[in-house]
Amino acid sequence: MEHTTSLDYCPPESAQELLRRYAAGERCFPNADIPDGSSLELATLEGAVFVSAWLSDINFRGANLQRVRFEECNVKCSDFSNADLRGAMFPRTHVEATNYDGANLVGASFAGALAYGGEYMDGQIPSC
Numbered sequence: 234m235e236h237t238t239s240l241d242y243c244p245p246e247s248a249q250e251l252l253r254r255y256a257a258g259e260r261c262f263p264n265a266d267i268p269d270g271s272s273l274e275l276a277t278l279e280g281a282v283f284v285s286a287w288l289s290d291i292n293f294r295g296a297n298l299q300r301v302r303f304e305e306c307n308v309k310c311s312d313f314s315n316a317d318l319r320g321a322m323f324p325r326t327h328v329e330a331t332n333y334d335g336a337n338l339v340g341a342s343f344a345g346a347l348a349y350g351g352e353y354m355d356g357q358i359p360s361c
Contacts, residue, residue: 244286248273255281267291269310328359
């Protein structure tokens with residue numbers, strides 16, 4: 234998937250900025266760099282696209298992440314408990330030590346996701 238951005242594009246650097254820009258209609262967030270330990274609990278980011286983004290150790294508990302694409306991202310140590318991940322995709326995304334307890338993973342694809350030196354195949358889902 235190719236994404237084009239203008240030369241003056243600045244990726245969001247905080248959870249608050251990300252949510253503000255999403256609310257304003259932005260959906261593609263290449264190179265987003267959200268600080269470790271940030272909270273997006275109960276946030277709605279349905280249909281967002283993250284490419285080469287740093288989203289490690291983020292609280293996504295209960296978030297609406299339907300059809301979100303995490304491509305070539307780092308979501309290590311993030312908590313997706315009870316999140317709605319229906320139709321979400323994680324190609325070439327690092328998913329080590331992530332938690333999906335109670336998450337809705339119907340139609341989610343981890344094909345090509347990376348963890349501990351291995352790659353997930355179609356139909357495989359990371360364990361908590």
